[in-house]
Amino acid sequence: MSQSPRPWPRLRRGLELDYHILKVRTDVYADPRTQHEYPRVFIDTPEWCNIIAVTPEDQLVLIRQYRFGIQENTLEIPGGLVERGEDPAQAAARELEEETGYVAGRVVPLGSVHPNPALQGNRCHSFLALDCVKRHEGQQDHGEDIAVELWPRAEVPRLILEGKITHSLVVVAFFLERLRAESAR
Incomplete structure (x- = not known):
């Protein structure tokens, strides 16, 4: 049985842009295997x-x-x-x-x-x-x-x-x- 991937810790939360029906930001995460930093886009929207x-x-x-x-x-x-x-x-x-x-x-x-x-x-x-x-x-x-x-x-x-x-x-x-x-x- 394979091991599940580990969570990626968020290092920094980016600036949030508000477009009324959604918000967009780029957060920086660390790869749990290598510790390299990767920016990831997040779109925050209601249900x-x-x-x-x-x-x-x-x-x-x-x-x-x-x-x-x-x-x-x-x-x-x-x-x-x-x-x-x-x-x-x-x-x-x-x-x-x-x-x-x-x-x-x-x-x-x-x-x-x-x-x-x-x-x-x-x-x-x-x-x-x-x-x-x-x-x-x-x-x-x-x-x-x-x-x-x-x-x-x-x-x-x-x-x-x-x-x-x-x-x-x-x-x-x-x-x-x-x-x-x-x-x-």
């Missing part, structure tokens, strides 16, 4: 949440929005930041309603992942929202421009395999949903 919303007619409530990193519109599930002190399930239900105007009848936790543990310490929590009903047109945050689309739930594998859904955290949410369904059998 995130995603929610797979399903209507009583087995339609998915998806959103399409512009993503600056790839400079394209993407097809995704609703989601966003978890406010400080907010329960992730409540945040997911809030994001669903704000972005789409749909309200969940029931919210089921699917699991959580570290989005990128090489650079970030936060988690992304995924949920399944059942019996979602449209209550209003939604109240998007400033700087959001979201289009709501309904898709048959059975289309998810095709949408992912054909590259229509490419956001990794959305794909993870659907994978977690499938794992939960398979383990319940």
Whole structure:
């Protein structure tokens, strides 16, 4: 059995740059084997949440929005930041309603992942929202421009395999949903 790698001690904390939704800094760490110093970038961001919303007619409530990193519109599930002190399930239900105007009848936790543990310490929590009903047109945050689309739930594998859904955290949410369904059998 191999020995686990030792923790890298942080020698110095770098200057932090605050970009409102995230903070970036470069800390210096020591390699526990050689004691050589290495700078490592750290992105400090709040917890995130995603929610797979399903209507009583087995339609998915998806959103399409512009993503600056790839400079394209993407097809995704609703989601966003978890406010400080907010329960992730409540945040997911809030994001669903704000972005789409749909309200969940029931919210089921699917699991959580570290989005990128090489650079970030936060988690992304995924949920399944059942019996979602449209209550209003939604109240998007400033700087959001979201289009709501309904898709048959059975289309998810095709949408992912054909590259229509490419956001990794959305794909993870659907994978977690499938794992939960398979383990319940």
